[in-house]
Amino acid sequence: MDGRLLIFSGSANPELAKEIATCLRMSVGRALVGQFKNGETRIKIHDNVRGCDVFVIQPTCNPVDHHLMELLLMIDALRRASANRVTAVIPYYGYAKQEKKTAGREPISAKLVANLIRTAGADRVLTMDLHTPAIEGFFDIPVDHLQAGPLLADYIHSMNLSNPVVVSPDAGGVGRANRFRERMGANLAIIAKQRPEPDTSEVLEMVGEVEGKTAIIIDDMISTGGTLVEAAEALIERGANKVYACATHGIFSADALSIIGRSDLIETLITNTIPQSSEASSARVRTISVAPLFAEAIMRIHKDLSLSALFS
The missing domain is CATH 3.40.50.2020 (Rossmann fold)
Known part of the structure; x- marks a missing residue:
């Protein structure tokens, strides 16, 4: 034994x-x-x-x-x-x-x-x-x-999205987004934001070309969904055709799933590090296993x- x-x-x-x-x-x-x-x-x-x-x-x-x-x-x-x-x-x-x-x-x-x-x-x-x-x-x-980045990148790559661009929702996630981009062979865009108080954020500026492209927002976790939805709105305003999101941890606190369900996001891809409620599928959230x-x-x-x- x-x-x-x-x-x-x-x-x-x-x-x-x-x-x-x-x-x-x-x-x-x-x-x-x-x-x-x-x-x-x-x-x-x-x-x-x-x-x-x-x-x-x-x-x-x-x-x-x-x-x-x-x-x-x-x-x-x-x-x-x-x-x-x-x-x-x-x-x-x-x-x-x-x-x-x-x-x-x-x-x-x-x-x-x-x-x-x-x-x-x-x-x-x-x-x-x-x-x-x-x-x-x-x-x-x-x-x-x-x-989880390689798993998520390989899954997104298998979807054969047209003209993809990987987007970091903040400056702190640029390294993660760049590794994701390299694995997919896509371009990179960066959203600059500030946090006036905890669990809230404001989009300030964007670096990179997203017009006419399929944007994929990559982050480590989704909590309130505010950052994700604001980033999706900013990308659509800049001319992105479609917006997807990827994150390792789907925390989805408070009414995050409702917010995401009403957003412009086509699909949100997460892993099963955290168990999800039945409401997740109705918010177009897809889970892959780690x-x-x-x-x-x-x-x-x-x-x-x-x-x-x-x-x-």
């Missing part, structure tokens, strides 16, 4: 965990993940994990604090049950937007969450498309950072093989 690979899942995205396990030709480990009557999180691992290489799959999506606590308690339970190694698989890393202080007397929440995961007993972290790559440096344990990529990464980590080939 020494070094046996086991996978466990919290309640955040059990469907993704099952799909990853299926790709690995195994089943998800047995565990009780629930709540006591007083509202406290209850965790009990039913399988023997002594000496095993354990992966806990739990995106810290909404409700973020609850799913984070589940993850921490599962790691602690596995560590106390003598697991040989515990890897926290966090497809979507909550609090990632709070990676720096923007004003006085604010926390750096992303750093605190990293400290909590390490303190709980995680030996390493496997995640995807952090909002800021610098978050990797918040951890004092190894971090494997997967990228389970095979995570399964391959988990197997490579288990066998102590390089993950570099997955980043190309």
Whole structure:
């Protein structure tokens, strides 16, 4: 049993965990993940994990604090049950937007969450498309950072869109958009914006030619949908024929799906790092699976093989 690979899942995205396990030709480990009557999180691992290489799959999506606590308690339970190694698989890393202080007397929440995961007993972290790559440096344990860009780019490329142009919705995402553009062989456009307050944005200017082209907006996450819709409107005003959108994480907080459903977007492509409601399809949101990529990464980590080939 020494070094046996086991996978466990919290309640955040059990469907993704099952799909990853299926790709690995195994089943998800047995565990009780629930709540006591007083509202406290209850965790009990039913399988023997002594000496095993354990992966806990739990995106810290909404409700973020609850799913984070589940993850921490599962790691602690596995560590106390003598697991040989515990890897926290966090497809979507909550609090990632709070990676720096923007004003006085604010926390750096992303750093605190990293400290909590390490303190709980995680030996390493496997995640995807952090909002800021610098978050990797918040951890004092190894971090494997997967990228969904190649999957999304290959899917868009297979659609054979006419005269495509890849659009970064802000200056911070230019690197991501440029890698996407190179994989597709398309041109690049950049939208400059400002944020007068959290979760709101204003389009200021655009660099690049979009007239008569099919625009593809690429971002790491979609939260309120405001940035996406404003970018789509600006592209249509500049003469774009059609507008698509791609993002790794579909957060869709508040009435984001309604906003996107009423927008000029032809289709919004996301991954299944976060589970989606039935309303997503009516908002023309399409989901592709990252389970095979995570399964391959988990197997490579288990066998102590390089993950570099997955980043190309």
